[in-house]
Amino acid sequence: MNAQKRILFVDDDRDFLASQSIYFRSRGYDVLTAASGEEALRLLEQEVPDIMILDLMMEHFDSGFRLSHQIRKNERLKEVPLVMLSGVATATGQRFDGEAEGLRRWSQLDAFLDKPITGRQLLKVIEEKTGAAR
Amino acid sequence: MSVGKKGRILVVDDEYGIRTGVHQLLELEGYAVEEAQTGRDALAALERRPFDLVLIDYRLPDIDGLTLLQAIRSREFDVMTCMITAYANIETAISATRQGVDFFLPKPFSPEDLIGVVETLLRHKAVRQEAEELKLAHEASLLELASEKSQTHSLVENLRDAVLVVNRSGEVALVNRAMASLLDSEEGRLLRQPAEAILSGERFTPVRDALATPAPGRTLFDMEIGERQYMVSLSPFHSAKRDLLGHILTISDISEIRRLALEKSRFIRTMIHEFRSPLGAIKGILEVALDRSLGGSLDAYLPLLDRAEKRLDGMVELIGNLLSLSRIEMEKRGGASTRPIDPTPVLNEVGELYRERVQARSLTFAATVEPDLPGVCVGAEDLRIMLTNLIGNAVKYNREGGELGVRVSRAGGEARIDVSDTGLGIRAQNLPHVFDEFFREKRPETREIEGNGLGLAIVRRLVERASGRVEVSSTEGAGSTFTLFLPLGA
Structure with missing residues (x-):
């Protein structure tokens, strides 16, 4: 069995953070949460999680991109898988317009997923990205 | 034909026998006939009423027939003329023609001759009149056409x-x-x-x-x-x-149309986000419960399920607000009532609605209405929605044990409704945006307060529809006052 994997969830929806924490803790993960980009950056000064799940639209429509860009500038966090969640991508009928694609590269994401998303779906991605398949 | 059954004829002859004979003959034929013995009588008769035809004897006691003809032409009577004379010679005929006579009937003549001449002349007159009318109509339509052309031109021009x-x-x-x-x-x-x-x-x-x-x-x-x-x-x-x-x-x-379309799709984008967030939260909570992530006892899930219910309530409220917005949009023209109403019952109703929450937060609620205030020109339902939103916000964003005040007064020619609280207040840089759709101030203190950012947008639209306006003043950390200005009834 792998060492306990640590997930950081960054989302301004506290109910979402609560349910994801419970779901993943019950599966043996260590879960960290932050309700804003600022809070996440503060947390990341101390911690290096195994994977980060960021919400795209927090304070601003592109808060997630800004945050991931900030994270990627940090040497310690360069290799940590980054998953972005967005509630608007499919709704507009275009998953990425040109600008968003550029933003995605700029923020060096490993995956981009649509919201609403279930723990079950996330679990698969997390196992795959952290090599934690058990 | 202007008058009479078949036409009106004036017989001008000083000779009694001929005058009455012609009179009777023409009357039998269905014409309206008058007689004149002299030229002056004839002119007087023509002045009195219109005739279709004048039969003129060449020899009259006062003025001769030619002079009478000249007088008729110079005064522009619209009448046919026929000269009757026993002295039928070329000179008189030429002179009469020069004076514009329409026909020349020599004596003696048979009744048939006379009737034939009268009929012909009256037919001529009818044709002439018709031609005249056609000409007028033609000129009128040319004028109309010209004005239509100029209308079209100015239409295109502008x-x-x-x-x-x-x-x-x-x-x-x-x-x-x-x-x-x-x-x-x-x-x-x-x-x-x-x-x-x-x-x-x-x-x-x-x-x-x-x-x-x-x-x-x-x-x-x-x-x-x-x-x-x-x-x-x-x-x-x-x-x-x-x-x-x-x-x-x-x-x-089409810049404006494009701008509106863009605004609309932005609105839809935000709206979708506003629906997806609670959906994601509820879905996550249900998944945890179905997964038994917290073990087999239902009690462990109650706080989460309670949150799920709150989020569902939020979605129901969002739908209600979206419906209000779309209703206001559709009723924009003529939707609001301008009949003045008494705001007091509406205010009491909304106050009652929030009584429990006011008590739960230990707020002091004070409402005053200026006495003898004339009615306020706003739909009662619109006012109820505006006050529900403003008082609801004053409750939500107030501090525990704070004050909430509603004051209805007269300000100049307008009604003024102030809704004030002693709560979180709004940051100065956010004040211009508080009435924007979906705008919510993101501050650590506001995080736990439910809302969808549509309430004030609805208030603004409703107050503007009633020809009023809404203003806000606020101090961060001290509280806010929202003021509605509405037209007063007479």
């Missing part, structure tokens, strides 16, 4: 859309003001110029291309000039015989 008509040889045949201003020119300088030359510059390249290779039907395309978007339409026009006469080019500024 169209908001830019219009350019190009003839078959590619020259400008018509240009309106909007087109001239789009081309930075004047209409007079553009007429008869080659269209290609006046549509110069890179920005008109697509238009020039379309004109150079015109399609058989209408061509439509979009174009941008600077910051503005245009829709270009190019249509051929043909003569009645289907020959190509030229092309009509119209360029319409």
